Amino acid sequence: MNIPEDRRYSKTHEWVKLEGDVATVGISDFAQESLGDVVYVELPESGRQVAAGEAVAVIESVKTASDVYAPLAGEVVEVNESLADEPELVNGDPYGGGWLFRLRVSRPAEFESLLDASAYAKVIEEEE
Numbered sequence: 001m002n003i004p005e006d007r008r009y010s011k012t013h014e015w016v017k018l019e020g021d022v023a024t025v026g027i028s029d030f031a032q033e034s035l036g037d038v039v040y041v042e043l044p045e046s047g048r049q050v051a052a053g054e055a056v057a058v059i060e061s062v063k064t065a066s067d068v069y070a071p072l073a074g075e076v077v078e079v080n081e082s083l084a085d086e087p088e089l090v091n092g093d094p095y096g097g098g099w100l101f102r103l104r105v106s107r108p109a110e111f112e113s114l115l116d117a118s119a120y121a122k123v124i125e126e127e128e
Contacts, residue, residue: 002029008114010071018111026099035061038090043079074103
């Protein structure tokens with residue numbers, strides 16, 4: 001299971017990479033593997049204000065549809081337009097080309113309250 005050390009994670013399997021006050025958000029390797037082949041991604045609109053924990057996107061796979069939650073509060077400043085034509089990027093490169101959206105975070109300090117890689121690995125162990 002791939003869990004990069006350079007980002008934080010939520011218990012609902014989103015990852016966050018913070019650069020300044022902009023957070024890139026995607027779903028973890030564990031989450032994409034659990035979903036199976038992704039066939040459609042519904043992303044939030046740019047400019048939308050979101051609260052931490054709010055459902056902001058939907059990923060549909062051949063098995064199910066799953067909500068994606070904002071791990072931090074802020075404003076959506078960019079979405080990954082490539083996913084409209086290539087939703088499978090979520091499966092093939094969940095930590096790179098398969099990112100979902102970027103937020104300008106309201107309170108960057110909240111990033112520290114998310115799980116680090118080792119704490120997230122323990123969450124996965126409990127679910128398996």
